[in-house]
Amino acid sequence: MNRPAPEQTGPDQPLIRCQGLNLRRGATHVLGPIDLGIAQGAITAICGPNGSGKTTLLNALTGVLAPHSGQVLFAGQPIGRLRGRALGRQIAVLRQHQDSVSGLSLRELVAFGRFPHRGLMQRQTAADRAAITAALEMCGLETLAGRDMAALSGGERQRAWLALALAQEPRVLILDEPTSYLDVRYQVEILSLLKGLNRDTGLTILAVLHDLDQVLQLADAVVLLRKGQLFAAGPAPRVMTTEILREVYDLPLSVETTAPGRASVRIDWLGALA
Amino acid sequence: MSTRPSGAKRLAGHPLLLGLAAGSAVLILAFLALFVGSEGLIQAGDVLAMPSRPDTLAQVLIETSRLPRLVAALAVGAALGLAGAVMQTLLRNPLAAPDILGVSSGALLAMAVNALILNEIFPPLLATVLGGAAGGGLSILLGGGPSAGPVRLALAGVAVSLFISGLSSLLILLADQRASGLILWSAGMMDQSDWPQLSAVLPLIALACAVMLVCARALDLHALGAGLAKGLGLSRGPAILAGLAALICVGGSVVIAGPVGFVGLAVPNILRYLGLRRHLVVLPLAALLGAMLVLGADVLAQGLGRNGASLPTGTVLGLLAAPVVIMILRRSRDLRPEPNTNPGPGPAALPARRHSLARPMIFALPLLGLAVLAGLMFGDGTLGPGEIIASGFQTRGPRLFIALAAGAMLGVAGLLVQAQLRNPLAAPETLGLQQAASLASVTAMLAGAAPGGTPMLIAALAGTSATFGAVTVLARNSAGARLPLIGIALSASLAALTLLIVIHMDLHAAEALHWISGTLHGRGWPDLARLLPWLLLVLLAARLLVPMLDIAQVSDRLLADLGGRPRLLHLLAGAVVVCAVAATTSAIGAIAFVGLLAPNAARMLVGARHRQSLWLSAAIGAVTLCLADTLGRAIMPPFDLPAGVIATLIGAPAFLLLLAGRRS
Known part of the structure; x- marks a missing residue:
């Protein structure tokens, strides 16, 4: 079978690189071995069935989980060497489930994103304020900045957390299922925001996505996991093929190209339910 | 409920047996109750001889007292x-x-x-x-x-x-x-x-x-x-x-x-x-x-x-x-608490009534000044300006400033535990910390430590940190009102133990009241000098923790994602709380409700961020305790009513308001 080699992710030197990464939980082997590179300036999607190790991989890439063997390099350095706030200046994470917050205004929440850039006793500098305002603008939240977090809609809240991540001015933005629990309109809203950010600022984005159509619309590169193993990785058109997806998801689905550069995933529901 | 019945549970099938067991226990205890602790005046034999009513002292004692x-x-x-x-x-x-x-x-x-x-x-x-x-x-x-x-x-x-x-x-x-x-x-x-x-x-x-x-x-x-x-x-x-x-x-x-x-x-x-x-x-x-x-x-x-x-x-x-x-x-x-349908009724869960005072201290400072003035003027006799300078400052000054310092520390301690546990009902007293400190102090006295000295302070620090650790473990699954209920019950037990020790030691009853409800009676300049370094330490350390506390009140995970250290924060904040509580309690005893109310009042005034609420909470705590003490002195001179009792009378209704506010 024609599975793309992991090294061919992009033209640039990869920003994050995994080398022989293995993760264990206790005595059980949960992930690996994984070798891959996340290209700078690209949108990379991580996909795979439930339990395939997507969130575990994210945690390894952000340095939350220490690898059992192998290593994760961030810009050529082992990620373990980036500690504390230095890590917060490089990597911003948007988690799958957000904490419910009230009693804080949206702007106050976003201002937390400046924590990695500030000293313990330091007040907000002009640079902090500029970054906060820019993050609010990018997410279209300027007019809501004074609102209490509890008074926001689901989509607004998700954008607020995104703005917090952007206020960190990170080199890479990592998102764990950013569109789950949002209705279709908010899903589109968030995805177009991400696409625009990547296009306009060249921000590197790494996202776990469940919806294969969203992957096709959004991702430059795709990392496909199955049962804790790297199944395929590479440019989206080479990974997102009918053959590969059928094998990973074990479903009668097909990738249909509707126009040049436009594709969508069709699931044969009748066949699947039969 | 448990699947296999224990011995006691099997008894439940035979309530008659259970009743018989309890009944015989009552009989044995009743027999003991008639002579135990009489220091030999009544013997077991006297009790057994009771039906014949011999004309003895023991019999008289049994009939009239036992x-x-x-x-x-x-x-x-x-x-x-x-x-x-x-x-x-x-x-x-x-x-x-x-x-x-x-x-x-x-x-x-x-x-x-x-x-x-x-x-x-x-x-x-x-x-x-x-x-x-x-x-x-x-x-x-x-x-x-x-x-x-x-x-x-x-x-x-x-x-x-x-x-x-x-x-x-x-x-x-x-x-x-x-x-x-x-x-x-x-x-x-x-x-x-x-x-x-x-x-x-x-x-x-x-x-x-x-x-x-x-x-x-x-x-x-x-x-x-x-x-x-x-x-x-x-x-x-x-x-x-x-x-x-x-x-x-x-x-x-x-x-x-x-x-x-x-x-x-x-x-x-x-x-x-x-x-x-x-x-x-x-x-x-x-x-x-x-x-x-x-x-x-x-x-x-x-x-x-x-x-x-x-x-x-x-x-x-x-x-x-x-x-x-x-x-x-x-x-x-x-x-049992409902599974996380309503996660984190944290301090942030208070209604966002933001009267955002841009400079809250501009309001707090005059209040502090007024409290000091009132404290100097009123008490056992009202003093004019001349008398205050001549004598009032010397006699009323120390306890006034001790009240301010202790109140400020309690306010800070309350703010820290509320942010740490994300529970606006948490406070030194609702976690049992103050009673633990006073129990430890009394135990140290039992071992011969001088009141207010270093060994006593060390004992208080040890007792408070042990309790804080235990409560934090117990509180892990105790959101909302469960936490303070556990803490208050713990306080009651510790206070009972303290009282027993005090009585057993034949300490003065006034002393007992001092350790259990807190009073500033008889404190002087040396006590103030001992307290001040702690105040500075607590304020400075708390200020350094503010940026991390702000984020931790949302969640530890967010703090970790931003590169903060949640564990370090909890350790340090816990240490500050323990220091504040141990220092105040070993100085003036357990004062309830100041540490609970000050942070909540501060948050209502300036919102959930700690840079301002820290100072405001300290100021409100200081003013509250100072006023409670002044009232205690002024209500019925020359009697000195314990500041702790007055603080309870002010604090309990405010606590009930707070509880009612959380219902919505």
Whole structure:
């Protein structure tokens, strides 16, 4: 079978690189071995069935989980060497489930994103304020900045957390299922925001996505996991093929190209339910 | 519930056996109660010779002092056990009990008012029943009605109880200089009844018990739920009758022995744990078990007493507070917190009323100034400006500044624990920290440490940090109102232990009050000098933690994602809290409610961010404690009312407001 080699992710030197990464939980082997590179300036999607190790991989890439063997390099350095706030200046994470917050205004929440850039006793500098305002603008939240977090809609809240991540001015933005629990309109809203950010600022984005159509619309590169193993990785058109997806998801689905550069995933529901 | 029946549970199938076991225990204890702790004046043989009534000193002692005390203990125990069982059924709340719901404290206050102010217009029993009804009614009303959540109702009841007890303490202190005796009395003593007094109350208690037994069937139905009981054709009559009988039982027991806690809470829960449900079985056993518990505690109190004076029985029973409440909260399925449907009712869950004071200290500083001025002017005689400079500053200055420093530290400690535990009801006193510090201080004194010295401070630090660690572990699954309920129960147990040690050591009763409710009486410049470095340390350390605290109040995970260190933060914040609490408590004793209210008030004024609320909380704490102390000195000079009691009177109503605000 024609599975793309992991090294061919992009033209640039990869920003994050995994080398022989293995993760264990206790005595059980949960992930690996994984070798891959996340290209700078690209949108990379991580996909795979439930339990395939997507969130575990994210945690390894952000340095939350220490690898059992192998290593994760961030810009050529082992990620373990980036500690504390230095890590917060490089990597911003948007988690799958957000904490419910009230009693804080949206702007106050976003201002937390400046924590990695500030000293313990330091007040907000002009640079902090500029970054906060820019993050609010990018997410279209300027007019809501004074609102209490509890008074926001689901989509607004998700954008607020995104703005917090952007206020960190990170080199890479990592998102764990950013569109789950949002209705279709908010899903589109968030995805177009991400696409625009990547296009306009060249921000590197790494996202776990469940919806294969969203992957096709959004991702430059795709990392496909199955049962804790790297199944395929590479440019989206080479990974997102009918053959590969059928094998990973074990479903009668097909990738249909509707126009040049436009594709969508069709699931044969009748066949699947039969 | 547990799958395989333990030995005790198998007993539940044979209630008769259980009754026999408890009955024989009561008999043995009764035998012991007649001679234990008499320092040889009464021998076991004298008790056995009782039926022949030989003409000896021992016989006289037994008849005039030991026997009435035994009957009192039996009556109080049975009455409270029954009252607790009936109240828990009527409210369908395993945390309902005479002392938890303010019935006992209401009865005590009514009795004190009746005796000290009204010159006994009412018969004592009527006064206590009315007072108990008022206290219980107030608790239920403020707790959100009879159908409110069990934990919230219990917490509201505890706050009402604290408030009413504060009033009683004040009244007793104001009315009678010989406060020491009355303080012990309000801790529940068995030896204050003689035959005439008992014979006035006992028949009514017996009648009330009989009424409850008659209502047993109706109570069975009531336990199923009010709606169902109505559907089955049950009228409200029996419920009201049983409730009234419970009030009479509580009132009668207060007349006999003062408020005796935790029997009414523990007994029905033990029976329920054994699997007993039917009231015809539960009620007699509750009476028997209650009698056994109180009698056992009384025997213990007499045995431990020295020089012929026994310890207060109620205080011995107070030791049960924490184990009982924790057991109930762990066991009852309906009291478990709902799985994270409403995650983190954190400090941030307060309504975002942001009157965002741009410079809150501009308002706080003049307040501080006013508090200082008032503290210097008022007290034992009002001083003018000249006198203040001449003498007032020297005499009133130190305790004023100690009040400010201690209040500020408590305000900061409260703010830190509330952010750490994400619970606006957390505070040094609702976590049991202050009582732990005072217990440790008293223990250090027992070992010979000088009051206020370094060894005592070290002991206080150790005691506070151990308790903080334990509470943090217990609190892991205790959101909302459960945490303060556990903490308050823990406080009650620790305070009881402290009181027992104080009495056992023959310390002055004034000293006891000092450690348990906190006072600034007699503090001077050296005490202030010892406190100031701690104040600076606490303020500086807290300020350094502000950026991380802001984020941690949302979640630890967010803090970690942003590159902060949640564990380090919790460790450091915990250390600051422990230092603040240990330093203040070893200086002035346990002061309730300042550390609870100051942070909440500060957050209401400036919102959830700590850069401003830190200073404001410190300022509000300082002003509150300073005012409480000034009031305590000024209300009735030359008496010095403990600042802790005044703080409770101010704080408890505010706490209830806070609790009510969280309902929405």
